[in-house]
Amino acid sequence: xxxxxxxxxxxxxxxxxxxxxxxxxxxxxxxxxxxxxxxxxxxxxxxxxxxxxxxxxxxxxxxxxxxxxxxxxxxxxxxxxxxxxxxxxxxxxxxxxxxxxxxxxxxxxxxxxxxxxxxxxxxxxxxxxxxxxxxxxxxxxxxxxxxxxxxxxxxxxxxxxxxxxxxxxxxxxxxxxxxxxxxxxxxxxxxxxxxxxxxxxxxxxxxxxxxxxxxxxxxxxxxxxxxxxxxxxxxxxxxxxxxxxxxxxxxxxxxxxxxxxxxxxxxxxxxxxxxxxxxxxxxxxxxxxxxxxxxxxx
Amino acid sequence: xxxxxxxxxxxxxxxxxxxxxxxxxxxxxxxxxxxxxxxxxxxxxxxxxxxxxxxxxxxxxxxxxxxxxxxxxxxxxxxxxxxxxxxxxxxxxxxxxxxxxxxxxxxxxxxxxxxxxxxxxxxxxxxxxxxxxxxxxxxxxxxxxxxxxxxxxxxxxxxxxxxxxxxxxxxxxxxxxxxxxxxxxxxxxxxxxxxxxxxxxxxxxxxxxxxxxxxxxxxxxxxxxxxxxxxxxxxxxxxxxxxxxxxxxxxxxxxxxxxxxxxxxxxxxxxxxxxxxxxxxxxxxxxxxxxxxxxxxxxxxxxxxxxxxxxxxxxxxxxxxxxxxxxxxxxxxxxxxxxxxxxxxxxxxxxxxxxxxxxxxxxxxxxxxxxxxxxxxxxxxxxxxxxxxxxxxxxxxxxxxxxxxxxxxxxxxxxxxxxxxxxxxxxxxxxxxxxxxxxxxxxxxxxxxxxxxxxxxxxxxxxxxxxxxxxxxxxxxxxxxxxxxxxxxxxxxxxxxxxxxxxxxxxxxxxxxxxxxxxxxxxxxxxxxxxxxxxxxxxxxxxxxxxxxxxxxxxxxxxxxxxxxxxxxxxxxxxxxxxxxxxxxxxxxxxxxxxxxxxxxxxxxxxxxxxxxxxxxxx
Numbered sequence: 001x002x003x004x005x006x007x008x009x010x011x012x013x014x015x016x017x018x019x020x021x022x023x024x025x026x027x028x029x030x031x032x033x034x035x036x037x038x039x040x041x042x043x044x045x046x047x048x049x050x051x052x053x054x055x056x057x058x059x060x061x062x063x064x065x066x067x068x069x070x071x072x073x074x075x076x077x078x079x080x081x082x083x084x085x086x087x088x089x090x091x092x093x094x095x096x097x098x099x100x101x102x103x104x105x106x107x108x109x110x111x112x113x114x115x116x117x118x119x120x121x122x123x124x125x126x127x128x129x130x131x132x133x134x135x136x137x138x139x140x141x142x143x144x145x146x147x148x149x150x151x152x153x154x155x156x157x158x159x160x161x162x163x164x165x166x167x168x169x170x171x172x173x174x175x176x177x178x179x180x181x182x183x184x185x186x187x188x189x190x191x192x193x194x195x196x197x198x199x200x201x202x203x204x205x206x207x208x209x210x211x212x213x214x215x216x217x218x219x220x221x222x223x224x225x226x227x228x229x230x231x232x233x234x235x236x237x238x239x240x241x242x243x244x245x246x247x248x249x250x251x252x253x254x255x256x257x258x259x260x261x262x263x264x265x266x267x268x269x270x271x272x273x274x275x276x277x278x279x280x281x282x283x284x285x286x287x288x289x290x291x292x293x294x295x296x297x298x
Numbered sequence: 299x300x301x302x303x304x305x306x307x308x309x310x311x312x313x314x315x316x317x318x319x320x321x322x323x324x325x326x327x328x329x330x331x332x333x334x335x336x337x338x339x340x341x342x343x344x345x346x347x348x349x350x351x352x353x354x355x356x357x358x359x360x361x362x363x364x365x366x367x368x369x370x371x372x373x374x375x376x377x378x379x380x381x382x383x384x385x386x387x388x389x390x391x392x393x394x395x396x397x398x399x400x401x402x403x404x405x406x407x408x409x410x411x412x413x414x415x416x417x418x419x420x421x422x423x424x425x426x427x428x429x430x431x432x433x434x435x436x437x438x439x440x441x442x443x444x445x446x447x448x449x450x451x452x453x454x455x456x457x458x459x460x461x462x463x464x465x466x467x468x469x470x471x472x473x474x475x476x477x478x479x480x481x482x483x484x485x486x487x488x489x490x491x492x493x494x495x496x497x498x499x500x501x502x503x504x505x506x507x508x509x510x511x512x513x514x515x516x517x518x519x520x521x522x523x524x525x526x527x528x529x530x531x532x533x534x535x536x537x538x539x540x541x542x543x544x545x546x547x548x549x550x551x552x553x554x555x556x557x558x559x560x561x562x563x564x565x566x567x568x569x570x571x572x573x574x575x576x577x578x579x580x581x582x583x584x585x586x587x588x589x590x591x592x593x594x595x596x597x598x599x600x601x602x603x604x605x606x607x608x609x610x611x612x613x614x615x616x617x618x619x620x621x622x623x624x625x626x627x628x629x630x631x632x633x634x635x636x637x638x639x640x641x642x643x644x645x646x647x648x649x650x651x652x653x654x655x656x657x658x659x660x661x662x663x664x665x666x667x668x669x670x671x672x673x674x675x676x677x678x679x680x681x682x683x684x685x686x687x688x689x690x691x692x693x694x695x696x697x698x699x700x701x702x703x704x705x706x707x708x709x710x711x712x713x714x715x716x717x718x719x720x721x722x723x724x725x726x727x728x729x730x731x732x733x734x735x736x737x738x739x740x741x742x743x744x745x746x747x748x749x750x751x752x753x754x755x756x757x758x759x760x761x762x763x764x765x766x767x768x769x770x771x772x773x774x775x776x777x778x779x780x781x782x783x784x785x786x787x788x789x790x791x792x793x794x795x796x797x798x799x800x801x802x803x804x805x806x807x808x809x810x811x812x813x814x815x816x817x818x819x820x821x822x823x824x825x826x827x828x829x830x831x832x833x834x835x836x837x838x839x840x841x842x843x844x845x846x847x848x849x850x851x852x853x854x855x856x857x858x859x860x861x862x863x864x865x866x867x868x869x870x871x872x873x874x875x876x877x878x879x880x881x882x883x884x885x886x887x888x889x890x891x892x893x894x895x896x897x898x899x900x901x902x903x904x905x906x907x908x909x910x911x912x913x914x915x916x917x
Contacts, residue, residue, distance in 0.1 A: 008807075012811075052823075053822075053823060054823070055825075055826065056823070056825040056826070057825055057826050057828045057832070058827055059827075059828065059830065059833075060663070060827070062731075064825075067819075068812055068815045068816055068819060071815050072808055072811040072812040072814075072815055073808070075811040076804070076807045076808050076811050079807055089803055089804075089807060090798065091794070091798050091800065092791070092798060092803035093684075093798055093799060093804055094797055094798040094799070096693055096697065097684065097693070097798070097804070099712075100683065100684050100689060100693075101804075103681070103683060104683070104684075104808075107683065107719075107723075110723055110727075111674070111726075111731070114726070114727045114730075114731030114732060115663060115731055117661065117731070117732050117830040117833060118833045118834065118835065118840070119840060120834075120836070122727075122732065122848060122851075125723075125727075126848075126851050126852055129719070129720045129723060130720070130852050130855050132716070132719075133716055133855065136712075136713065136716045137713060140712050140716075144700070144705040144709055144712075145705070147700050153696075153700055153701075153797065202834065202835075202836040207833075207836075208834065211822075211823065211825065212819060212822045212823065212825070213825070216815065216818075269854040269858065272854060272855065272858060273858070276858075287705055287706075287709075290705075291703070291705055291706075294703065
C-alpha cells in the first residue's frame with residue numbers, strides 16, 4: 001500500500017523526466033540528421049523555465065481549464081499504463097479505461113482552443129479530430145487483436161503473458177507493424193504534423209498559447225510521447241523491468257524520429273487515406289488471424 | 299391499488315389540465331407541473347415492491363386487464379416520470395410564445411400516462427391499449443407546430459401503425475394458442491412451444507418495438523420527428539418514449555421467452571442473438587456517421603439517438619449478466635444525457651429566436667454559461683468520457699463483446715464512439731465556442747425554470763458517472779427477477795472478479811492532478827484577459843462576423859465517407875410509397891364513374907363464375 005502510494009507520486013515524475021528528455025533528444029537527433037549542431041539536450045527544461053515566467057493572454061475560463069484538464073488527463077494516464085511492470089492504478093481501470101482516458105487530453109485542448117475564437121485553432125482542431133478518426137481505425141483493430149489473443153482487457157495481464165511466452169511482436173506481427181505505421185500520427189510528428197503545421201496554420205491549436213499555457217502544453221506533449229511509446233512497448237515488446245523498458249521506448253522513439261527527420265508533411269486527406277489503407281489492412285488481417293487462432297483448440 | 303392510483307392521477311391530471319387551461323393559464327401551468335411531480339413521487343414510493351392487480355375484467359374474452367410492478371417496470375417507470383417532470387418544468391418558459399398550450403400540456407401528460415401504462419401493465423392486452431394511447435398522442439404532439447411537422451408526424455404514425463399491427467398479430471396469435479395474455483402465465487406456457495413459433499413471436503415483437511426504438515432499418519421516422527417536435531417534447535421523445543422499445547425487447551426476450559429458449563434459436567453463427575447484435579452494430583455505424591454530416595443541431599442529436607439505440611441492442615442481445623446490465627444501464631444513461639442535450643438546444647433556440655442551424659451560431663459560452671456546462675456534460679456522457687454515466691454502461695458493453703470473443707462487434711462499438719466525438723464536438727463548438735456573432739451580443743442566460751431541469755440532469759449524469767453502483771444495484775435486481783445471475787456491484791465501480799474499474803480512484807487521480815496543475819497555473823504570472831477579436835492570425839486580419847470556420851467542419855472526411863453515407867433505407871421506403879401510389883392510381887382507373895362499365899364488371903364476374911363452375915366439372 002505504501003509502496004503503491006510512493007509509486008503514484010514517483011511515476012509521473014519519471015514519466016515527466018523521460019518525456020522531456022525525449023523532447024530534447026529529438027531536437028538534437030533531427031539536427032544531426034540535418035547536419036546541424038542542434039541545441040543542448042536540456043534545452044526543453046530551459047524553455048519551460050523561461051515560458052513559465054513570460055506573459056500570456058487568456059480568452060476566458062474554459063481557455064484556462066481546458067489546458068489544465070488536458071495535462072491532468074495525461075498525468076493520470078501514466079498511472080494506468082504499466083511502466084516496466086509498475087502500474088499503481090492498474091487495478092482501478094483496464095485497457096478500455098485507458099483508451100477512454102486518452103480522450104481527455106485532446107478534448108481539453110479542443111475545448112480550450114475553441115474558446116480562443118481563432119480560425120487557425122478551428123482548422124487545427126478539425127484536423128486533429130479527423131486525423132484521430134483516421135488512425136483510430138487501425139489502432140482499434142490492433143488493440144482488439146491483442147485483447148482477443150491474450151483473452152483479457154487488462155494491460156498488466158497482457159504484459160505478464162508476454163513474459164511467460166515471447167514478445168507480442170512475434171505472435172502478432174501484423175498488428176505490431178500497423179501500430180508502428182501509425183505511431184507518427186499518434187505522436188503528431190512528420191509526416192503527420194498536420195495538426196500543428198507551423199508554416200500553414202501557425203501551430204494550429206496552440207496558436208493562442210503563450211507563457212505558462214505553452215509551458216503546460218509542452219509538458220503535456222512530453223507526457224503524451226511517453227504514453228504512446230509505453231503503450232507500444234507494453235503491447236508488443238514484452239514490457240520488462242524499468243531499465244529495459246526505457247531502452248525499448250528509446251529504440252522505438254529513435255525509429256520514429258528517423259522517419260520524422262526526412263519526410264515531408266502529408267495533406268490531411270492523404271493522411272486519412274493512408275491510415276485507412278495499409279495500416280488498416282494489416283491490423284485487420286492481424287485481428288482475423290488472432291480471432292481464428294483463439295477459436296482453434298490447441 | 300397503488301398502481302391504479304398512479305394511472306388515475308396521470309390520466310385524470312391530463313384531462314383536468316386541459317379543462318383548467320380554459321379558465322386560467324397560470325393555474326394550468328402549476329397544475330401540470332404538480333401532476334407530473336405527484337406521479338414521480340407515487341412511482342418512487344413503489345420502489346422495491348411487487349404488486350399485481352387486475353383492474354378491469356373482460357368477461358367476453360375471458361381476460362382481465364392487469365397491472366404489475368417489478369424491478370424492470372419500476373426502473374422504466376421512474377425514468378419516464380422523471381424525464382417527463384423535468385421537461386414539463388422546462389416547458390413553462392420555453393412554450394410561453396406558443397399557441398394552444400392547453401392542448402400541449404394535456405398531451406404531454408397523456409403521453410406520460412400512456413408510457414406509464416405500458417411499463418406497468420401485466421398483460422399484452424393492456425400493454426397494447428396503452429401503447430396505442432402513447433403512439434397516437436405522440437403523433438398529435440409531433441405535428442403540434444404545424445408546417446413541416448405535419449409531414450414528420452405523418453411519417454411517424456404510418457410507421458408506428460405498421461409496428462402496432464405486427465404486435466397485434468403476435469398478441470392475437472398468443473391469445474388463440476394459449477387463451478391468456480398475462481406475462482407470467484405466458485412465460486411458463488411458452489417453454490413448451492416450438493422454436494419456429496417463438497421465432498415468429500420474436501420477429502413480430504421486434505418489428506413492433508423496433509420501430510419505436512428506431513433500430514436500423516426501421517429508423518427513418520426518427521430524424522424528422524425529433525427535429526420538428528418542440529424541444530421539451532423532443533427530450534421526452536428521444537429520451538424515454540423511443541426507449542420504451544428497449545423495455546419491450548427486454549420484456550419479451552428475457553422476462554417472457556427466457557434465456558433457455560433464446561439460445562436454442564438458430565444454428566451456429568446464424569443465431570437469433572447474433573443477428574440482433576449485427577442489427578445493433580449497423581444502427582451504430584449508420585446513426586453516428588450520418589450524424590457527422592448534419593448541420594441542424596436537433597437532427598444531429600436525433601441521428602445519435604439511433605446510433606446509441608444500437609449500443610443498447612448490442613448490450614441486451616448478448617444475454618450475459620454483463621451485457622444485459624450494460625444495455626439496460628445505457629438505456630437509462632442515454633435517456634438522461636440526450637434529454638439534457640435536447641433541453642440545451644431548446645435553451646439556445648429560446649434565446650436566439652429559434653436558430654437550429656449550427657453554422658449560424660457560435661460563441662454563446664460567454665452569454666449562457668449554465669447551458670454550456672449542460673451541453674459539455676451532456677456530450678461527455680454521450681461520448682462516454684470517464685466520470686460521466688455513459689462511460690460505465692459503454693464499458694460494460696465493450697467488456698461483454700471482448701469477453702464473449704466478438705472483436706468485430708467490439709470494433710464497431712468503439713469506432714462508433716470515435717465518430718461520436720467528431721460530431722458532438724462540432725455540436726458544442728459551433729453553438730458555444732468560436733467567435734460570438736454581433737447579433738447575439740445581447741443574449742442572456744435562460745430563466746431559472748429552464749436552468750433548473752438542465753442543472754438536475756447535469757448533476758445526475760455526474761452522480762451516476764461517479765457512483766454507478768446506485769442504478770446498477772436496481773439493474774441487478776432486474777436480472778435477478780429474470781432468473782439470470784445478477785451483476786454483483788460495488789458503489790463506485792465493479793468488483794475485482796468482473797473487471798478492473800474503480801471510478802473513485804480515477805476521480806481521485808484526476809482531481810489531485812488537476813488541483814496540482816491548477817496551483818502551478820495560478821501561482822505563476824497572471825495572464826491578461828483579451829477579447830475575442832484580439833488574437834493572432836499570422837499577420838492576417840480576422841474580420842468581425844465573417845468568421846465561422848465550422849461550415850463543413852470536417853470537409854476531407856465528408857468527401858471520403860460522404861458518398862457511402864446515404865440513408866438508403868429511407869430512399870427505399872420513398873420509392874416504395876411512390877410505386878404503390880402509382881399502382882393504386884392505376885387501380886383507380888377501373889372506377890370510371892360510368893354505370894355501363896360497372897354493369898360490364900358484374901357481367902364479366904358472373905361469366906367468370908360460370909366458367910370456373912363448368913371448368914371445375916370438366917376436370
